[in-house]
Amino acid sequence: MTEKQALLTMYRKHNEYMVAGDIDQLGALLADDFHLVHMTGMVQSKQKWLSEIKSGQMHYFSSTEEQVTVTELTATHAILVGQSQVDARIHGSRNTWPLQLTLQLSMLDGHWLIRHIDASMY
Template sequence: MAHDQELADFARQWAEAELRGDTVALDALLTDDFTAVGPHGFVRDKKQWLDRYASGALVHDAFTWDEVTIRQYGGAAVAVGVQGQQSIYEGRDADGYFRMTQMIVEVDGAWELAAVHLSPTGGRRGPEA
């Protein structure tokens, strides 16, 4: 089992890469078969997730990953937290807070993000959101 610090470091690296739109870092942090389910039910694969940044369609002014709880199960972990963002997507305001569930797996000795699922919180954050 990994140390809690390894998973906390992974979470920090992921959030920093998302804030910067760093496709090189995200490419290394996401599994090859990464899947994202967005807050309105759309599904994106790894290429589509990275292309939002590569194309310039998505730009963050702020990106947070807070109130995170992580449970580890052997070579996998489930993280649940609140993603906050001040962002522009395809020229439109995309600010908001989302409850996010992450599936993190160990691949060749390193943690990678295999899947995320986002749910809108109605603009609220915190346990009641």
């Protein structure tokens, strides 16, 4: 498997675990200093995002991938942009959003980890 394929697989696992509510597997993909910037501008740490998934404050019903591209790749850094239709209930409001996630990944201890995600609509 090439590095690019490994990153694509990681992105798909991220979405799979998010929808399954599997915070242990999802958390294993995230660096300790991970931050997510939601499309509203709200910034969440790894711990806060995972706790809101666990509590049901953020519940992802489905994520249907439309396009995903690795836009930058070096030995230690990568940027991946994925576009999906995401059906979710966020703090009580349910909708299907055309969600673009821009993932910044770093190679740490021989493994790719997601360090940062910027979420926006496309």
